[in-house]
Amino acid sequence: MCGSPSYFSAHGIPRTPADLADLTCVTFANLAAGTSWSFASRSKDLALAPRPRCRLNVNTAEAAIDAVIAGIGITHVLSYQDAQAIREGKLRIVLTDYELEPMPVHLVDAGQGLLPLKMRSFLEYAAPRLRKSPASDQSKLDKGIAKARSLLSKAGLKVR
Secondary structure, X not given: OEEOHHHHHHHOOOOOHHHHHHOOXXXXXXXXOOOOOOEEOOOOOOEEOOOOOEEEEEOOHHHHHHHHXXXXXXXXXXXXXXXXXXXXXXXXXXXXXXXOOOOOOOOOXXXXXXXXXXXXXXXXXXXXXXXXXOHHHHHHHHHHHHHHHHHHHHOOOOOO
16 A cells, blocks of 8 residues: 555555545555455454545556546555656555465476477576565565465476
C-alpha cells in the first residue's frame, strides 16, 4: 500500500485498513485482488478486505503508480512494481503492520532429460531477477523457500 508524500500531507496517513474508507484509492484491475484489497489482521492473521473507494481503476501497475505519484490517491501494487518510485522518494509505503506474507516464486522442472533451449534461456533470464527482492521481504521469503525445498525434496523433485 503506497501513496505520495503530498497526498498524505493533504489527507492524512492511514494507520489501519479501516482508515482507507476516508481516502481515495487507485485500483489496479489486473492484480489478483482487483478492486478489493486484503490485509493481515494483527489478532489472528485473518484477511481483512475493505472495499476501497475507487476514484480511478486502471489496468496496469505503471498507470496506478503514475496516478498515485500525481496525488490522485493511494494504491496497492506488488513490491517490485513500486520499488523505484519508493527509492526516489516519490511514494511512501503505509500499513506495513497489515501486509500479507510475501509469496515466494519457484522455477521447477522435473529434471528429466535435457531442457529445451527456450526453457533454459527463460530460466537463466528469470532466476537472477526473481532472486532480487526488497530487503524487507527477504527473511520472509527465505523461510518460504526453505519450506518449499523441503517439500520438493520429499516429493523427489530436483531443486535448482
